[in-house]
Amino acid sequence: MLHDIRVIELSGPETMMAGRILGDLGADVIVVEPPGGAAGRRLDPFLDDTPGLDRSLTWHALNRGKRGITLDLGKADGRALLAELGRSAALVLETADRKATAPRADVAFPTSTVRCRxxxxxxxxxxxxxxxxxxxxxxxxGVPGITGTPERPxxxxxxxxxxxxxxxEAAIASLAALSARDVDGLGQDIEVPARLAGMMSALSVPIVVPANNPELQRTPARQRLAGVALPGIxxxxxxxxxxxxxxxxxxxxxxxxxxxxxxxxNCLEARLGAVDWSTAPQQAEKGSLTAEDMRATVDAIATLCLRHTKDEFGAEARKRGLLAAPLMDMRDIGQSPQYRERGLWSSPVTVGAEGCTVDDPARFAQFSNYTIDVRRPAPTLSQHTAEILKTDLGLSSAEVQALFVHGII
Amino acid sequence: MKGPLDGLRVLDMGWVMVGPVTGRYLADLGADVVKLESSRRVDPLRTLGPFKDGKPGLERSISYHNLNAGKRSLTVDIKDSRGREAILRLVEWADVLIESFSPGVLDDLDLAYPVLKARNPALIVASTSLLGQTGPHARGTSGVGTMGASMSGASLLLGWPGHAPCGTYGPWTDAIAPRFIVPSILAALHRRRATGEGCHIDVAQAEAGIQFLSPAWYQYAANGTVMERRGHAGSPLRVPHGIFRCAGQDRWIALDGSDEAAWQALRTIVGGPLLDSKFDTLIGRLRGRQELENAISAWTISQQADELERSLQSAGVPAHVVSNSNDLAHDPDLLDAHYCHIDDPIVGDAIVEGPRYRLGRTPERATRRGPRIGEHTQEILRDLCGYDAAAIDELKAAGVLV
Known part of the structure; x- marks a missing residue:
């Protein structure tokens, strides 16, 4: 769908998911790294727990589908080549180095370029x-500050x-700016503060106190009925x-x-099963549903759960339409017929030089007339440098070698 | 320049969180978003807090305003054939339709994608549910985002080794799924500008959650290792890197003194045991992790978290209070440029969140309040669906506009 969009990603840990989403939607994503490799290559976990610039599984997960080149942006040639490559790009993704006021890469892009930082x-x-x-x-x-139990960190x-x-969030903001560009051909600068993006997962926590409500406490069982805590897990x-x-x-x-x-x-007495549970809070308030009733109910559910496996429980929850689900780990996810038959997984992606392959959960959306697929594994360090410099920028073989000799690529 | 999506028409048939958040992104970017509601089956978000001044009421939920800011609200009984026809007229009007019904509900209403496409071939329909529209478990699975979090692998990852997991705070995938739905819609719109083609997009919320945990998936798929909850906030490969208790109840500071410059800065401020030569090297710090963390804790425990944040930052150590709801409410950055005041006829002045990005040339719209239930029914039926006053009165008298 974005087949006419080229993205230049000046790789930082925060750009990786943005480039991945855009690439999955069809964009041609070129990752630009310093000659020593992007920071994302040093993020654990590593293939076979053995570190190496081409062995970060975080890197592989977030960069498959992209091409990669190296350029030293500290040198004039690196910046000039990036500027030249930028002429073909609709979007440049970049990240601030450790703080928001760190200078941007000193490269001028055309006015038609969207620049997202x-x-x-x-x-x-x-x-x-x-x-x-x-x-x-x-x-x-605000997410960790509300997660867990007060006795522990x-x-x-x-x-x-x-x-x-x-x-x-940067993928959204960039696509919004590309929409404006579709109308008038002009790019613009975007800023995405990671802190604001991450606050989305804090759900309503940011607006509780400003609405004149008491502050929230960390507690595993937020819900109580007749004074009895109702666990969720x-x-x-x-x-x-x-x-x-x-x-x-x-x-x-x-x-x-x-x-x-x-x-x-036979886990719960029939009398409690017959309670009108939609009005249980009101009944507890009136006293017709007692603490003893609620303790018996929680114990009954605990017994019910212990009698079933995750799979059995999930099947029954679906059959009966319950607000309940198994807690799945990655093995369960890999084995789940739901994810497999629905088509979450792409064709296998190569990871590392020894030929290990993994299925990638690429298809975050199913489209009626588009299929997300992974076109290539994550780039090894500098894998596509010569190809792109020659094909896209018309450099000669000798020029490419000279750039290498001088440590620019 | 107006908003980037100025002129875009959106019919938001979602409720609670995922659909509405998707619609709000589009509204912030300039789209005209019509939210379909029912006063008989009220959007549960209206019954969930926080409420202004802690007083419950269907028009008092600040969460509702936060996720529905800037939309118009229409109440129509979609199960009535006349109501259904009004919806189909909106389908003709719309560029994008968002729906988060349980899988199968739209089929039962004879409003499945082929029906919608027949009325408007260029329509982009985004469907979202816990497990999507297809697959052996899709039908029968409906519910809330805590279930999505459970099935995405997230809930098991929070807690302490050897203890039962604590689970995510709230319906985690509700926050993640819109991040995949909105880009899918915007990419489909980009294609539509060139080809005129509409499409159906189906996002499973649990699958969206898996994306944010993809390094854990790769670790399992490539190494056979199932990632486990580890309790400790920081990375085992970095030190000092984690959270430390401060003065007061449940007060913590996160600090990252793992890179060389930050470590030297931290060492200088804390002094004492940190000056020991065994902590000169990374390997020394890794081996002495417990002792080092104890020494830092002994230093932080008597200090006020927010003052400590400022002093560590001025010394060059990455640090921040582990923010709670009160910290967020008083955070200078958020007060400066994130929280927005809305003026609502019922709750009065209230604070909701603004957009999470800054577009330099095409600024997002000023954040507005959410609508009251059915507030814009008349004008939508008149202006967008083309009903005259008599027809609207007839629908009203027949009890369709509730």
Missing amino acids: ITPFLSTGPKRDYFASDLIVTAAT PLFYPVPQAMMEAGA FACKDGFVLVSFAFGQAFGRLTQRLMQWAVEQ
């Missing part, structure tokens, strides 16, 4: 000079998230399952079905 904090705000990394930006989003994902949030036979207790007009009937199942399985 990802910063940690707003370059115009009081935190513009803040030094940052993924951990720091993530801490500032806040929780962060073991996969860096600020770079994902920022990259995806229960152990099952071979792992864990999510069970949501929801009430009210829209979701109460789903809780009713869960209780019905617990009664059928």
